[in-house]
Amino acid sequence: MSDTETDFEEQPPEALPLDAWHREHGARMVPFAGYEMPIQYTGEHGGIVAEHNWTRQSASLFDVSHMGQLSVSGEGAANQLEKLLPSGIANLAEGKMRYSLLLTEAGGIIDDLIVTNTGAHLALVVNGACKWDDIAHLREHLDDDITLTHFDDFALLALQGPKAVDVLEGIVPGVSELSFMTAGLFKFGEQHIWVSRAGYTGEDGFEISVHSNYVRALADALVADERVHPAGLGARDSLRLEAGLPLYGHDLSENTDPVSAGLGFALSKARREAGGYFGHAACLVRLEDGGCAQHRVGLTLEGRQPGREGAQIFSGDALVGIVTSGGFSPTLGHPIAMGFVETEFTAEGTKLDIEVRGKRLPATVTALPFVPHRYHRKGA
Known part of the structure; x- marks a missing residue:
């Protein structure tokens, strides 16, 4: 999944769970999406270009804990989400992930996100700068008997690059069985972590949800492997641009619709015909020849x-x-x-x-x- 900068001048940026860890590793920190975030690192392997190239040839560790980690649960939760998302959610198998969009009635993009069927609930990862608006939107439009949870005590790390699978398999056995856009519950030591085979660099890799109390231990274990170096927002941005992946707040906004943005794949074919979600009529017009x-x-x-x-x-x-x-x-x-x-x-x-x-x-x-x-x- 992707994120964006926005104006948080009203309050100072928050610290990530790994804030001290980043500074110890030579990070240059900048305000981004309401947090102090590492944009790049110093030292032999630091710098945007060096971090970018290392991701392409080996594996880099990105901290994306500013993203919003949510869950939607309760009887009929999938059908409730389908009121707000144009993707098929009710048919999403356990352990499977799907890219989707929160839309306005006019078909504008409120946010792009990833939905995962964990079995126990539907997990959503939303953009950091949008998460509070997303939470408000979900609470307003989901039925009262649907539970919306914000896992603000969890961190999110992204291990990206061609050697990521071998590195992570060495400390979290079983993750190599995952394929792109699948996820599962694993153990790091005695701690349960949620691992998704996904990312926003165009490379193979994983996103790892771990409780903030244990994220330092996981980060230390990953960079202890010589194949892994930390990387910042600068390299993440240049990688996602090369991968042709849109960034919310830049390539996407409420003034952008999924069809003109090249995200028509997120509009489930079956649901294009059935409708029943915010923005359906507007998207249908744009899907017609000459609609954009x-x-x-x-x-x-x-x-x-x-x-x-x-x-x-x-x-x-x-x-x-x-x-x-x-x-x-x-x-x-x-x-x-x-x-x-x-x-x-x-x-x-x-x-x-x-x-x-x-x-x-x-x-x-x-x-x-x-x-x-x-x-x-x-x-x-």
Whole structure:
């Protein structure tokens, strides 16, 4: 799952359960989504590019404890969630995960999230900066006999990279049996932890929910392996951009709908026909031919200068779109971006320009993801 920065000037940022641990490991901390978060680390293996590249070749440990960990339980909980989410929840098998969206009646995206059927309840992981609004939205619209729980005493770690499975299997036996978008309950020592084979880097990896009292011991055990180094928000952002994954608050917002954002897969085919969820009518219109005025696309730039969020996109003299995420790709060696472009300019190979500081930078519409995903899918 993904997250976003927002304005928390009214109150000082909170400390993560691993705040002292990050500082001991040389983290540079910045305010993000209401928390002090590590953006990168110092030392031999530190820096955004070094952390990015290490994730691609080995395994990196990210702290994503700012995300909201929720559960929905009670008789009919799945059917209740289907009022708010466009995905099939009632047919979600135990141990399976599904990407979904909280939508407004107009089809705007309130948040994107992951739903997991744990057996005992339905677990939701929501974006850090949105979690309090999400909780309020859920409490307002779920029936009174449905229990909504916020696990604010749990941390969330993401171990990402091609060597993540071997590292984690060494200390949490059995996790290698998981495939992409599956999850289960395991033991780390005497403690129960919830492990999901998922992440937001495009690499194989895991997200691990662990009680805050035991997260330091788990983090220590993971970085004790020479194949693992800590990584911060900077590398997580460049990795998710290369993977073509949208970031809420940047590529997604209440002014963005799932169809133009390229998230139509989250609209269950059966539920497109049956409806019954917030935003159904609006999404159905956009699913029809010509229903979207613009679409999210990938853009490859020439040279070294990136097109950042907010930069305007032109076709000749015509303004046809705007960049929502952009930066330099360490893997590809050139700048990349995502943005929303008028539908007639979205064909792969279309030549456009991105205006940066009064200068036009040539850009080409490119298929997403920029770097192929390396998820471990069942049967692969």
